[in-house]
Amino acid sequence: MPAAHVCVTCGTQFADGEDPPASCPICEDDRQYVGWSGQQWTTLGDLRSGHHNVVRDDLGLTGIGTEPSFAIGQRALLVRSPQGNVLWDCITVLDDSTEAHVRSLGGIRAIAISHPHYYSSMVEWSHAFDAPVLLHAADREWVMRPDPRIEFWTGETRDLWDGIKLIRAGGHFPGGTVLHWPAGADGRGAMLSGDILQPFAFDRVYGAWWDRNVAADAKGAVRRSAERYKRALSG
Secondary structure: OOEEEEEOOOOOEEEEEOOOOOOOHHHHOOOOOOOOOOOOEEEHHHHHHHOEEEEEEEOOEEEEEEEOOOOOOOOEEEEOOOOOOEEEOOOOOOOHHHHHHHHHOOOOOEEEOOOHHHOOOHHHHHHHHOOOEEEEHHHHHHOOOOOOOEEEEOOOEEEOOOOOEEEEOOOOOOOOEEEEEOOHHHHOOEEEEEOOOOOOOOOEEEEOOOOOEEOOOHHHHHHHHHHHHHHHHHO
């Protein structure tokens, strides 16, 4: 019977089909890879039998990650805000306990994703929480499971609510996006970056994995890193 097959290497869910896709374009792209065992497929149903999610605090945000680690291994972040919560980035596994936990925290008003490596099962999450998925139009070609709930935005910024803003920073992908959260880090500002650099004012950076955050002076850390890189390039 038709199934929404999931790439084992990157965790991206594809549109329903009787057979798995011939390949995963995301993994065949130079920015990703196909595993040593070749292209492998699974389904969300199969994943639920051997994986579960953990939900825990991550420097004031709610982190959601899968154990044992699956695909790229990123965790999602729930930004809780008075006018509605934003799920930043996404993971493949979604089960009843995760859905219930997120609902207890106020649910999800919108899903925003930094770049195609984390598109995962974004459509499943969108349907479960009746929330749009906000993606930059420059990365439209990498959507492997089209759906009416996906909203493509254009330009350099997209204002959400409570001062939260999506910013097209480019770099990793043309539509590479970061989320600026002015209320984060106790009002000093936070940037949710995936693995993309950014120019706005912030004191804290949330990376894409557990314990990969810069808790304070994050903008200075980014600047110092860039300066080291420039020195290395100049010899």
